[in-house]
Every structure is written in structure tokens, then in C-alpha cells.
Amino acid sequence: MTVVTAETETRRPGRGSWRRQRSLAWTIARMDLRQLWKSPDFLVPMVVLAGFFFVVAPSVLLFAITHVHASSLVTKVSDTLNLLPSQAGHAIAQRVRHASAAAKTSYALAVYLFAPLAVIVPMTISTAVGANCLVGEREKGTGEFLAHCPATEREIYTGKLIASLLPGYVTTLVGFGIYSLVVNVIVGPQVGGWFFPTSSWWVLMFWVVPPFLAITLSVVLRLSARVKSAAAAQQASGLVTLPLIVVSFGVATGGLFGSQNGALWFGVAAWLAAFYGLRRGARAVTRARLLGAEGDLG
Amino acid sequence: MIAISGSAIDAHVHLPVVDAAVVELTRVRRTFRGVVALDDFSLRVQAGTVAVLLGPNGAGKTTATRLVTGVLSAEQGTVSTFGIDPTGPAGDEVRRRCGVVAARPALYDRLSGRDNLVYAARLYRLGANAPIEASADRFGIADSLELRVGGYSTGMKARLALARAVLHDPDLLLLDEPTSGLDPESSHAVLGLIDEMAAGGKTVVMCTHLLLEAEGLADQVVMMDAGCDLLAGSPDELVEQIWPDPIVVFDAEDPVGLDQLADMPGVVTYERGGGPATVTLDDVGRVPDLVTTLGALGVRITRVSPHGPTLEELYFAVRRVGRSGRSRPLQGVDDAFARGEPVPFSSRDGLTKSKERAEASQP
Numbered sequence: 001m002t003v004v005t006a007e008t009e010t011r012r013p014g015r016g017s018w019r020r021q022r023s024l025a026w027t028i029a030r031m032d033l034r035q036l037w038k039s040p041d042f043l044v045p046m047v048v049l050a051g052f053f054f055v056v057a058p059s060v061l062l063f064a065i066t067h068v069h070a071s072s073l074v075t076k077v078s079d080t081l082n083l084l085p086s087q088a089g090h091a092i093a094q095r096v097r098h099a100s101a102a103a104k105t106s107y108a109l110a111v112y113l114f115a116p117l118a119v120i121v122p123m124t125i126s127t128a129v130g131a132n133c134l135v136g137e138r139e140k141g142t143g144e145f146l147a148h149c150p151a152t153e154r155e156i157y158t159g160k161l162i163a164s165l166l167p168g169y170v171t172t173l174v175g176f177g178i179y180s181l182v183v184n185v186i187v188g189p190q191v192g193g194w195f196f197p198t199s200s201w202w203v204l205m206f207w208v209v210p211p212f213l214a215i216t217l218s219v220v221l222r223l224s225a226r227v228k229s230a231a232a233a234q235q236a237s238g239l240v241t242l243p244l245i246v247v248s249f250g251v252a253t254g255g256l257f258g259s260q261n262g263a264l265w266f267g268v269a270a271w272l273a274a275f276y277g278l279r280r281g282a283r284a285v286t287r288a289r290l291l292g293a294e295g296d297l298g
Numbered sequence: 299m300i301a302i303s304g305s306a307i308d309a310h311v312h313l314p315v316v317d318a319a320v321v322e323l324t325r326v327r328r329t330f331r332g333v334v335a336l337d338d339f340s341l342r343v344q345a346g347t348v349a350v351l352l353g354p355n356g357a358g359k360t361t362a363t364r365l366v367t368g369v370l371s372a373e374q375g376t377v378s379t380f381g382i383d384p385t386g387p388a389g390d391e392v393r394r395r396c397g398v399v400a401a402r403p404a405l406y407d408r409l410s411g412r413d414n415l416v417y418a419a420r421l422y423r424l425g426a427n428a429p430i431e432a433s434a435d436r437f438g439i440a441d442s443l444e445l446r447v448g449g450y451s452t453g454m455k456a457r458l459a460l461a462r463a464v465l466h467d468p469d470l471l472l473l474d475e476p477t478s479g480l481d482p483e484s485s486h487a488v489l490g491l492i493d494e495m496a497a498g499g500k501t502v503v504m505c506t507h508l509l510l511e512a513e514g515l516a517d518q519v520v521m522m523d524a525g526c527d528l529l530a531g532s533p534d535e536l537v538e539q540i541w542p543d544p545i546v547v548f549d550a551e552d553p554v555g556l557d558q559l560a561d562m563p564g565v566v567t568y569e570r571g572g573g574p575a576t577v578t579l580d581d582v583g584r585v586p587d588l589v590t591t592l593g594a595l596g597v598r599i600t601r602v603s604p605h606g607p608t609l610e611e612l613y614f615a616v617r618r619v620g621r622s623g624r625s626r627p628l629q630g631v632d633d634a635f636a637r638g639e640p641v642p643f644s645s646r647d648g649l650t651k652s653k654e655r656a657e658a659s660q661p
């Protein structure tokens with residue numbers, strides 16, 4: 001017979017203190033990040049993706065509009081910009097009232113039409129990392145070590161969440177910084193100085209994108225815990241995150257085009273959904289699933 | 299009774315366990331999608347002993363060790379490790395005191411050996427003074443510590459897994475097929491570790507289907523099949539239980555003449571392959587009479603020696619009784635003992651066949 005004092009039971013060491021949880025979760029996350037850092041097959045596509053969307057594509061397009069005097073291109077892009085909501089049109093007119101058509105077009109492109117970058121890049125990268133992080137441990141056999149270690153299932157989940165979230169979000173922040181430089185250097189002189197990031201972009205980057213990333217990862221990590229192979233995890237994650245990318249793209253664009261209050265409220269709703277999703281997602285990570293003993297879908 | 303007192307469970311303070319049983323599984327059942335992995339399985343391992351779970355693949359050995367650390371939960375029965383339910387709130391404390399070497403080394407191949415050990419040290423909260431160098435040195439991988447694990451040989455990986463498992467000086471070491479696929483040197487390191495741990499008062503539970511490696515190491519042997527414990531006890535106890543009568547080996551210039559022993563008084567069982575005969579007697583005092591009788595019959599005896607059965611012989615004897623048409627292996631063994639049936643000595647299929655072949659080759 002085993003007698004455990006009430007005090008011992010109520011302490012619930014399985015949950016641990018916040019500091020302990022954070023420490024072990026960070027240890028697990030750091031290990032995963034270290035492995036990613038040593039994986040050129042992951043790093044190279046990540047840099048290429050972010051480089052293309054944040055640097056190459058905007059640079060080429062904006063440079064062409066502002067420096068190559070191809071009036072037909074400017075006209076075509078301007079026509080497209082006419083489709084922007086009236087609020088956006090007013091904002092452009094106010095900010096760059098006396099600028100040339102090319103300057104207005106490049107301004108509109110830089111501020112409004114590259115919003116999807118802020119969503120697609122982090123979601124693509126984090127989904128790729130997240131889909132592999134739990135099923136990958138199982139496939140490599142390292143799940144056995146993790147399952148037997150003294151970290152709680154919540155600590156393991158949090159660690160995996162951090163390890164999946166950081167590569168995508170940090171890449172996006174770095175890309176955002178470089179993008180800001182690029183648009184300011186190329187378009188700034190045309191519109192009277194540095195103008196980017198606008199307040200809407202700050203809201204987008206720090207209030208709207210993180211919760212959408214968290215929602216996506218809550219789904220992806222659940223899948224990763226339950227499927228049988230990394231390939232299946234990637235496949236399923238792609239299917240699940242595609243609609244999420246579309247929704248978050250819609251929200252991001254709407255946030256930029258519409259009022260800032262709208263974006264803030266979208267953010268609040270997204271944060272609530274993210275907390276709910278992460279709480280539910282945490283339950284999917286069990287020691288048995290790390291072993292693959294109960295790793296099947298359904 | 300196990301009393302856990304004190305106001306809190308400290309991460310670095312071992313819980314005072316009064317009971318000597320470190321591991322106690324009682325009538326445990328565990329299935330995986332309807333497939334029975336363990337059924338009515340019981341195991342009790344005393345502190346400071348080496349318990350060996352013996353059984354074929356799929357016998358439930360790995361599941362049993364996973365229940366011990368709380369990685370899996372039992373559907374029926376109770377599991378207690380250090381007097382604590384390992385799936386309960388204090389389960390992490392149990393895992394902190396366990397070192398596990400899985401059947402697969404479970405190492406991070408992209409990282410160096412040192413990275414793998416540092417990771418374990420952090421998870422077990424060993425701090426900056428973790429004995430990484432000492433642990434690597436103990437298993438002869440200190441020189442390879444900075445190399446990527448992906449480039450390690452199978453033996454080196456096994457050594458690194460061992461170094462990682464004992465890094466935090468666990469009270470209970472669980473080894474799942476630890477020498478599987480290893481070179482002799484690495485196997486020796488594993489067995490040496492078990493010896494060392496046991497000598498240091500630690501408890502070891504090892505799963506294996508390699509009988510030779512359990513020989514001489516085990517304080518307790520648990521023979522398993524189809525999720526059941528067929529028999530448990532020290533090797534000597536098991537031999538005594540299965541073969542209570544003395545076993546004697548007879549050899550002769552012409553071993554065929556030894557077959558006359560089968561009908562002599564006092565001979566309980568008689569078996570002979572191509573060479574010497576193995577005879578179970580009801581009393582060891584009959585040996586002089588038997589030798590005299592054989593001599594009178596013209597058999598020139600060259601050797602008479604007592605025989606201590608090996609674990610391998612024991613294993614195959616138990617397995618054969620366990621398989622003899624009963625619904626459950628355990629029932630087969632129990633029934634055989636209950637009826638007082640003598641268990642044939644060389645019940646290993648290979649030996650029986652070799653005897654049949656030898657007989658068939660006789661003119």
C-alpha cells in the first residue's frame with residue numbers, strides 16, 4: 001500500500017511551476033532549433049522562400065515601376081490598384097498627393113499588395129517545421145527518449161510549439177525588416193522620404209500574424225502527434241493550413257485596407273481562437289504517441 | 299507500506315521508499331487496438347537486484363518496461379515504481395530516477411555526441427556540473443564526443459545511449475535488448491555496466507531474448523510469452539522448480555550403449571543426442587549403481603558428471619511446457635507442476651531434433 005501525503009498530492013509536480021515548465025520547454029525547443037540550424041535541407045529553402053517574397057519580388061517590381069520608365073506597366077498596375085477599397089484609395093491620395101503616377105503605384109504596391117507575404121512566409125515555414133516535429137521524433141526513434149524523460153507532456157508540447165513558431169516568425173520579422181529597407185530605399189525618394197512600415201503593418205506583424213500562426217500550429221501539432229509518418233503529416237498539414245492561410249490573408253489584407261480598429265478586433269478574435277486551439281492541441285501530445293504506441297489517426 | 303512524507307517533492311531529493319520493491323506490477327493487462335501485449339502480468343523487482351525479462355519477440359517485455367516508467371498506462375492491474383504510480387502526478391519524479399536504454403539508440407543523429415549528452419543533462423536538470431566527460435569516458439567514446447552521431451557505428455551509438463542513460467545516476471536502469479546488434483566489445487561494455495550498477499546498489503531491469511547475456515547476471519529471471527509471465531525467480535530457484543531431481547551426464551566410448559540407462563531403476567528422464575546422455579535421477583546416490591550396471595553390460599564409461607542447467611536449457615524447457623496445447627502458457631506450466639510431471643531436460647527443439655537425427659542415422 002502506498003501512502004502519499006495530501007500535501008504531496010496537491011503539489012501536482014507533474015505540472016510543475018511556471019519557471020520549471022518554461023525552462024524544460026525551452027530546453028526542448030532549443031534542441032529542435034539546433035537541429036534545424038544544422039539542417040541545410042531545411043535552412044536553404046527557408047532562406048530562399050523568405051528572400052524571394054520579401055526581397056527579390058518586391059525589389060524587382062518596385063524598381064521596375066519607379067526607375068524603368070515603362071508607362072504601360074505603370075498604367076496596368078494603376079488600373080489594378082483602382083480595385084482597392086475606397087479607404088485605401090483615400091489613404092494613398094493623402095500620403096502621396098503630389099507624387100507621380102509611378103510613385104503612387106509603387107507606394108500602393110509596397111503598403112497594400114505585399115501583405116500576403118507577412119502571412120504566407122511564416123505559415124509555410126512553421127507548418128513545415130511543426131508537421132515534422134512530433135512525428136519526426138517518433139520516426140527517428142528519439143520519441144522514446146523524450147517519452148521517458150522527466151519533462152511533462154505540456155512542457156514537451158510547449159517546447160515543440162516554440163520550436164515550430166520561432167523559425168517562421170523570426171524569418172518573417174527579419175524579412176519584414178529587410179522589406180522595410182527595400183521599399184524605403186526604392187520608393188521613399190519618390191514619395192518624400194521614409195514611409196514604411198505604416199501603422200497598419202505594425203498591427204499586422206505584431207497583433208494579427210502571431211495568433212494566426214498559433215492557430216495554424218495548434219492544428220499542425222495535433223496532426224503531427226497523431227499521424228503515422230512525416231509525409232502524412234506534411235500532406236495533412238498542407239490541406240488543413242491552406243484554408244487558414246486564405247482566411248488569415250483575408251484578415252491581413254482587410255486589416256490593411258480597412259480601419260485599424262477592425263484589424264485590432266480581428267486580432268483579438270484570432271488570439272482567443274489561438275488560445276483555445278493551443279489548449280486543445282496540448283492534449284494531443286501524450287507519451288504513448290511519442291512512442292508511436294497510439295499514434296494513429298482516429 | 300510506503301510512506302512519503304515531507305511538504306513537497308523536490309526535484310533533486312529522492313522520495314524515501316521504505317518498501318524494498320522498486321518495481322511492482324500486479325496482474326497488469328495492456329492491449330493495443332485489441333492485440334494483447336500484457337495479460338495478467340506480474341513483476342516484482344527488489345531494490346539492488348538485476349531482473350531479466352526473457353522471452354521471444356512480442357512477448358510483452360518492452361511494454362512491461364514502458365509501464366514501469368509510466369510512459370504507457372495499464373488497463374487493468376496496478377503499477378508501482380519506487381512506491382509511486384508512474385502515470386500519476388508524481389510520474390515525472392519516477393522518470394527522473396530511471397535511466398532507459400531503448401531497443402533503438404534514440405539519438406539525435408544530426409548533432410554531436412556531446413550535444414546529445416548536454417540535452418539529456420538539461421532535461422534531467424543536472425546543471426553545469428553534469429558528468430558528461432566522465433560518462434563518455436566510462437564507455438570509451440570520449441574521443442568521438444565532438445563528432446556527429448550520424449557518423450557513429452552501431453556500437454558507438456549504443457555506448458552513447460548508455461552514457462546518456464546513466465548520466466543522471468539513476469536508481470533504476472531499464473535496458474531493452476541492450477546488446478542487440480552490437481560487437482563483442484560493446485556488448486561487454488553493456489554487461490559490465492549492469493554488473494557495475496548492481497554492485498553499486500542500483501536496480502536493473504533488462505529485456506532480452508539472448509539467453510547467454512542473462513546468464514550469470516540475473517538475480518531474478520522472468521520468463522515471458524504472449525504477454526504472460528510463465529515463471530519468475532532466481533535461476534537456481536527455477537532450476538530447482540523445474541528439475542527438482544539431480545541431473546547427471548554420462549559419456550562412454552560407445553555412447554549408444556548408454557541408452558540402456560533409460561530402463562534402469564531411479565532414472566526419471568533420459569535424453570541423448572549424438573553424444574553423451576543426460577539423465578535425471580530420483581536420487582544422486584544411484585550413480586555408483588548405474589555405473590556398475592553399465593560396466594557389467596560392457597559399456598566403457600568415460601565421464602560421469604553432475605550438470606547445472608543453463609538458462610538457455612531452462613528457457614526452452616519452460617517454453618515447451620508453456621506451449622503444450624494450453625490456452626495460456628502460464629496455465630501450461632502450472633498444470634505440469636501441479637501434476638508433478640517431470641520436465642524433459644533438453645526440451646529445446648534443436649536438441650530433440652538432433653537426437654532424432656542421431657537415432658535415424660543408426661543402422
